[in-house]
Amino acid sequence: MTLFHISMVASDPEGVAQILARILGGPALPFPPCPGAWIAFSAADDGTAVEVYPADITLSPGPEMISFDPGAAPGGYVESHVALATPLSADEVIAIGAGAGWPARRCNRGPFACIELWVESRVLVEVLDPEMQRDYRSGMTARNWRAMFGMEEPT
Numbered sequence: 378m379t380l381f382h383i384s385m386v387a388s389d390p391e392g393v394a395q396i397l398a399r400i401l402g403g404p405a406l407p408f409p410p411c412p413g414a415w416i417a418f419s420a421a422d423d424g425t426a427v428e429v430y431p432a433d434i435t436l437s438p439g440p441e442m443i444s445f446d447p448g449a450a451p452g453g454y455v456e457s458h459v460a461l462a463t464p465l466s467a468d469e470v471i472a473i474g475a476g477a478g479w480p481a482r483r484c485n486r487g488p489f490a491c492i493e494l495w496v497e498s499r500v501l502v503e504v505l506d507p508e509m510q511r512d513y514r515s516g517m518t519a520r521n522w523r524a525m526f527g528m529e530e531p532t
Contacts, residue, residue, distance in 0.1 A: 379462035381505065381513055384428040384436075386456045390415045394429045401425070404519050409526050411445040416522070424489075424517035430456055436501050442484040442493060443501060458501035460491065460513075467492050467506045487525060488516035 387393040391405070394415030398405035402420025411430050419425035435446050437454040446454075463470060467483055470492045474481030480495040489512045491503040505513055523530060 379510070381424055381460035381462065381503075381510075381517070382426040382428060383459045384430060384457050386430045386432045386434065388432050390429040390431055394427070397427050397429070401427070404531070406519060406522055406528060407526070414445075418519040418522070422518045422520060424513050426517070438480060438493065438495055438501075442482075442486070453499045455500055458503060460503040460505065462505050462510050465506060467509070470494065470504045470506065488518075488521055489513035 385393075390408075390413060394405040394417040398417035401417055403418035403422060405415055405417045408414035408416045408428055408430075411428075411434060413431040414434070415429050417427045417429065430445070433447055435448065435454050435456050436458055437444050437446050443458075465473075471481040471483075474492075474494045479498060480493070482493050484491055484493050486503075489505070490509050491505050491513075492509075494502045494504050496502055520530075522528070
């Protein structure tokens with residue numbers, strides 16, 4: 378199994394991301410998809426990361442993909458998620474989710490695509506099939522993150 382990234386909440390997302398980035402050996406950068414959030418990348422810059430959201434944020438399934446909601450979301454959604462690799466195809470993952478009665482859909486995050494699988498209709502697991510994994514490894518880097526959000530490279 379490959380763990381690509383995980384999320385957590387903190388009272389001080391920037392400070393926590395800065396400390397985790399030191400431990401991982403990479404940079405800490407703002408995480409614009411979620412206001413006030415930060416992301417800590419590993420030194421390998423291979424997509425391994427920890428997303429740190431403000432403590433008052435909850436993830437829920439928005440109309441087309443994940444939504445970052447202030448406060449407690451209805452339905453018992455939680456603020457944390459994980460991104461996992463699978464050898465299965467996207468269609469197989471979606472079928473497994475459907476068989477369990479869990480929402481599952483393809484989504485494009487920008488630097489990578491994934492299947493949003495909402496475990497027990499509450500907890501987000503981003504599942505990446507082999508093609509999505511290749512895109513993740515090449516697209517989800519600190520260098521690409523800076524370019525995508527107009528952040529300057531360190532000097």
